[in-house]
Amino acid sequence: xLKILDFFDYxxxxxxxxxxxxxxxxSLEMAAAMGPRYDWERYxxxxxxxxxxxxxxxITGLVSKKILPALLRTYAQMPDPKYVVAMGACSFDGGPxxxxxxxxxxPTEILPADVFIAGCPPKPEAIIEGLxxxxxxxxxxxxxxxxxxxxxxxxxx
Amino acid sequence: xxxxxxxxxxxxxxxxxxxxxxxIKAKLNSKNDLLTLANALKKEGLRxxxxxxxxDFLEDHIMEVNYFFEDLETKRNxxxxxxxxxxxxxxxxxxxxPLFPSAAWHEREAFSMFGVEFLHHPDLRDILKSEDFRGVYxxxxxxxxxxxxxxxxxxxxxxxxxxxxxxxxxxxELDPDSxxxxxxxxxxxxxxxxxRLRVHCDGEEVISIDPDIxxxxxxxxxxxxxxDFVGAIVAVERLCFMDNINSMxxxxxxxxxxxxxxxxxxxxxxxxxxxxxxxVSSHFMGLGGFFNNIGLHTLGMWNMDTREFFLDFLESxxxxxxxxxxxxxxxxxxxxxxxxxxxxxxxxxxxxxxxxEVEAIFVKNPTMKLRSDNVGILSKxxxxxFGLSGIVARASGVKTDIxxxxxxxxxxxxxxxxxxxxxxxxxxxxxxxxxxxKQSIEIIKQAKFHxxxxxxxxEMNPTKDHMVKVPKKLPKGEAISRVEWARGEVLMHLVTxxxxxxxxxxxxxxxxxxxxxxxxxxxxxxxxxDIPLIFGSLYICQGDLDR
Numbered sequence: 001x002l003k004i005l006d007f008f009d010y011x012x013x014x015x016x017x018x019x020x021x022x023x024x025x026x027s028l029e030m031a032a033a034m035g036p037r038y039d040w041e042r043y044x045x046x047x048x049x050x051x052x053x054x055x056x057x058x059i060t061g062l063v064s065k066k067i068l069p070a071l072l073r074t075y076a077q078m079p080d081p082k083y084v085v086a087m088g089a090c091s092f093d094g095g096p097x098x099x100x101x102x103x104x105x106x107p108t109e110i111l112p113a114d115v116f117i118a119g120c121p122p123k124p125e126a127i128i129e130g131l132x133x134x135x136x137x138x139x140x141x142x143x144x145x146x147x148x149x150x151x152x153x154x155x156x157x
Numbered sequence: 158x159x160x161x162x163x164x165x166x167x168x169x170x171x172x173x174x175x176x177x178x179x180x181i182k183a184k185l186n187s188k189n190d191l192l193t194l195a196n197a198l199k200k201e202g203l204r205x206x207x208x209x210x211x212x213d214f215l216e217d218h219i220m221e222v223n224y225f226f227e228d229l230e231t232k233r234n235x236x237x238x239x240x241x242x243x244x245x246x247x248x249x250x251x252x253x254x255p256l257f258p259s260a261a262w263h264e265r266e267a268f269s270m271f272g273v274e275f276l277h278h279p280d281l282r283d284i285l286k287s288e289d290f291r292g293v294y295x296x297x298x299x300x301x302x303x304x305x306x307x308x309x310x311x312x313x314x315x316x317x318x319x320x321x322x323x324x325x326x327x328x329x330e331l332d333p334d335s336x337x338x339x340x341x342x343x344x345x346x347x348x349x350x351x352x353r354l355r356v357h358c359d360g361e362e363v364i365s366i367d368p369d370i371x372x373x374x375x376x377x378x379x380x381x382x383x384x385d386f387v388g389a390i391v392a393v394e395r396l397c398f399m400d401n402i403n404s405m406x407x408x409x410x411x412x413x414x415x416x417x418x419x420x421x422x423x424x425x426x427x428x429x430x431x432x433x434x435x436x437v438s439s440h441f442m443g444l445g446g447f448f449n450n451i452g453l454h455t456l457g458m459w460n461m462d463t464r465e466f467f468l469d470f471l472e473s474x475x476x477x478x479x480x481x482x483x484x485x486x487x488x489x490x491x492x493x494x495x496x497x498x499x500x501x502x503x504x505x506x507x508x509x510x511x512x513x514e515v516e517a518i519f520v521k522n523p524t525m526k527l528r529s530d531n532v533g534i535l536s537k538x539x540x541x542x543f544g545l546s547g548i549v550a551r552a553s554g555v556k557t558d559i560x561x562x563x564x565x566x567x568x569x570x571x572x573x574x575x576x577x578x579x580x581x582x583x584x585x586x587x588x589x590x591x592x593x594x595k596q597s598i599e600i601i602k603q604a605k606f607h608x609x610x611x612x613x614x615x616e617m618n619p620t621k622d623h624m625v626k627v628p629k630k631l632p633k634g635e636a637i638s639r640v641e642w643a644r645g646e647v648l649m650h651l652v653t654x655x656x657x658x659x660x661x662x663x664x665x666x667x668x669x670x671x672x673x674x675x676x677x678x679x680x681x682x683x684x685x686x687d688i689p690l691i692f693g694s695l696y697i698c699q700g701d702l703d704r
Contacts, residue, residue: 022350035464037465068313074345099383101295123478
């Protein structure tokens with residue numbers, strides 16, 4: 001039997017809305033995942049233009065120094081509980097831009113991610129699989145990684 | 158061509174020589190002649206300044222500035238060089254922006270990255286680079302990136318402070334009793350992507366727009382200098398993922414020119430084929446984006462569906478849907494299994510079955526026509542003055558298409574015609590995109606037929622002919638190459654040193670830079686609701702805007 005609290009977690013997990021925030025090239029594959037062939041709305045995902053209604057923030061690829069404050073501001077505006085998904089190689093260690101010094105190599109040290117999706121860019125199937133992992137995390141009632149720590153808490157933005 | 162040469166030879170030059178078919182390459186001895194020469198060039202008809210590209214020669218203490226003048230009408234181009242002293246205090250030259258408005262942002266870029274000061278430039282501010290680089294010039298060879306990077310957190314703080322300060326200043330400067338406001342359109346507006354437009358507006362009416370760009374600045378031009386010639390394609394193709402093949406083609410052509418390598422016919426036909434597939438898949442996004450921005454998402458979804466089939470072909474050929482890395486100096490990276498063409502045939506069939514519906518429902522849509530017909534009109538004169546290219550230029554009736562003007566790969570063997578629209582409005586640009594897709598599909602069909610025929614007759618070997626060996630170390634030299642990219646003209650200027658393993662300098666001139674410059678021109682006096690429409694119709698991608 002489901003406990004009442006479990007039921008709330010279950011309900012949250014089945015309608016993940018993500019803040020429509022593009023930081024890099026991976027957003028192209030995110031668009032493909034929205035498209036008819038992969039159609040992520042089957043799973044309850046929906047991009048929303050305002051962070052105030054979003055549950056998930058997707059770091060779509062590279063994070064440059066200039067866009068990081070905007071990313072953090074977006075995250076701060078989202079209501080709890082909120083989760084972060086890091087897409088692509090760039091959001092892990094800079095990926096192909098590892099030697100470029102306008103790109104932040106450790107964005108997830110600043111804003112810790114709950115799920116990493118591998119690839120450059122990840123395929124739409126991988127993106128959906130990654131979001132399924134977030135669902136599992138919510139169903140299990142686990143707290144999000146960014147609420148546990150990360151440099152963003154000490155920063156002004 | 159002769160006239161042009163004569164004009165240049167009147168000035169004291171180190172050399173004047175013909176370069177390729179439609180270029181003249183010259184080096185001025187004195188920078189004082191620049192303005193008079195530019196005046197003469199403008200009178201002669203070279204009305205666009207494609208880009209300004211400085212090269213920093215650390216050992217010779219020289220900052221060499223390259224100017225690329227173009228005449229879109231008669232297809233005569235001039236590559237002009239001048240030497241400036243390298244010291245920041247002395248690195249000054251007269252600005253050409255008053256004569257060639259297309260140079261405005263290019264000179265600002267050269268100023269921000271290399272510290273070349275352009276005298277009498279109307280608006281010489283930093284562009285692209287973020288606030289933490291203020292006062293330093295990141296592309297200079299003696300700039301210490303490592304030391305700069307150590308203070309990452311302070312750098313970010315600097316950016317935050319600058320942003321806050323700007324917002325506060327806006328509050329102070331504007332009269333509290335008036336209805337004027339400064340709006341931030343972005344940094345990530347769902348209709349655009351990472352760009353911030355500072356919209357100064359009075360109620361609904363736009364007074365001026367000042368784009369703040371650089372949110373996806375990856376310093377690609379610097380990144381390639383840290384990689385070898387093959388590894389650099391990873392950076393080059395990330396110019397923009399929507400059409401990555403053609404940017405790689407441009408870069409590889411420049412490398413091959415310096416290495417003096419000629420690629421096989423099979424490779425050049427494959428470059429045409431893959432390039433057009435990438436162009437089509439990019440245009441699909443552009444068409445969808447245009448309709449998304451005016452609030453109808455159906456076409457975007459339909460196009461996404463058709464686009465998947467073209468990506469399937471790229472995936473079967475290279476193993477990756479988007480980041481194919483499939484063009485390499487010396488040819489194309491992979492051989493071709495003829496069964497891969499089955500995927501391409503599926504995509505072409507899919508296009509043929511859906512194009513009729515798209516045309517009936519969207520292209521001939523009366524509501525869309527009504528909305529976009531008299532919006533964002535660019536005249537022929539604007540195209541020349543602001544150096545616009547690609548579909549934006551052709552929508553205004555200017556016959557420019559580098560595939561025809563300066564054929565590369567196997568485009569000279571193809572049956573190609575200029576396609577143009579006359580009006581120059583947002584609607585014309587949309588129509589242009591649609592017609593460009595149709596033309597590209599025709600090219601794909603021709604190229605596919607040609608390859609299949611040549612393979613069947615034994616003229617081409619698809620598994621062995623794809624690559625010619627290019628030496629790992631290149632001689633000293635420089636080259637430029639131009640390709641017709643999905644969004645317009647991409648000009649690559651590559652400089653190498655003796656026995657170089659990696660590029661010394663690569664300048665990538667990307668079309669969205671000029672197109673974004675037009676936003677202020679087009680939106681002055683219009684209403685806020687026109688911003689997404691005009692932005693969508695200009696077909697801007699932040700990837701190649703920021704590089």
